Amino acid sequence: MPASPDRHIPLEPPAIDACWQRIGVRGDRSCERLLQHVHCHNCERYAEAAALLLDRHELDLEMVDEASFAENQQPDPLADGQTLSVLIFRIGQNWLALPSTLLLEVSLPVPVHGLPYPRNRSLRGLCNVRGTLVPCMALDLVLGLTTETTPQDRPHMLILDTPGGPLVTEVQTVEGIYAIPLAKLQKTGHASGLAVSQLASAVMQWQQHSITVLHADRLLQALSRSLR
Secondary structure (H helix, E strand, O other): OOEOOOOOOOOOOOOOOOHHHHOOOOOOOOOOOHHHHOOHHHOHHHHHHHHHHHHHHHHHHHHHHHHHOOHHHOOOOOOOOOEEEEEEEEEOOEEEEEEHHHEEEEEOOOOEEOOOOOOOOOEEEEEEEOOEEEEEEOHHHHOOOOOOOOOOOOOEEEEEEEOOEEEEEEEOEEEEEEEEEHHHOEEOOOOOOOHHHHOEEEEEEEOOEEEEEEOHHHHHHHHHHHOO
16 A cells, blocks of 8 residues: 655745745734835835755765765665565656655645746746745656646656755655665666666566666755755
8 A cells, every 4th residue: 555645744844034924924023115016026125035045955966976876885775675665656658656755745736936046957946835935846847757747647746865954856646654665676788868868777667567666866966966
């Protein structure tokens, strides 16, 4: 039986002056800047907070980059234990899984607010998750996948746990969390030039679908590059 993906785990807000919550549109609206900007998203203070947040993510994920490239000294996540707990989801026609240790929460879609000066095409903008600014990544672009909407889509946001804080990405379908027997996982090579192949640790068959299992550290490295 799958575990419920709707796990509500509190987010730890970064040390940023979230003035929009106190005196802005989510607060008492006493900020004098609202007369000029109408909404906090148009204010330079909001942009400065966004830049600080992204810098923090980039710095902390760079540390993951350096540490993870010594992964040949780390135990293979598929080498120990009898099962691997993964979240199974779909982007376009591609069925994917990521280790549930990377997952903080699954939620319904929330608005994404674009940045005035986006750093990377994969960075869609910022989401307000219970008052906390969270960068939103286009996982399809990070993985080099194409997307197309279908009547079967049930969009959800995945809130991922990274060293720099939460990251959000939208996927088209979430099936749930499953404990997969390691015997069903086949290690994959990285001969393909596709980004998703480079970030994969294994493939498996599940309910007539071929699932690409993403490698946690490689995915964090790719997200780090996409924030630069």
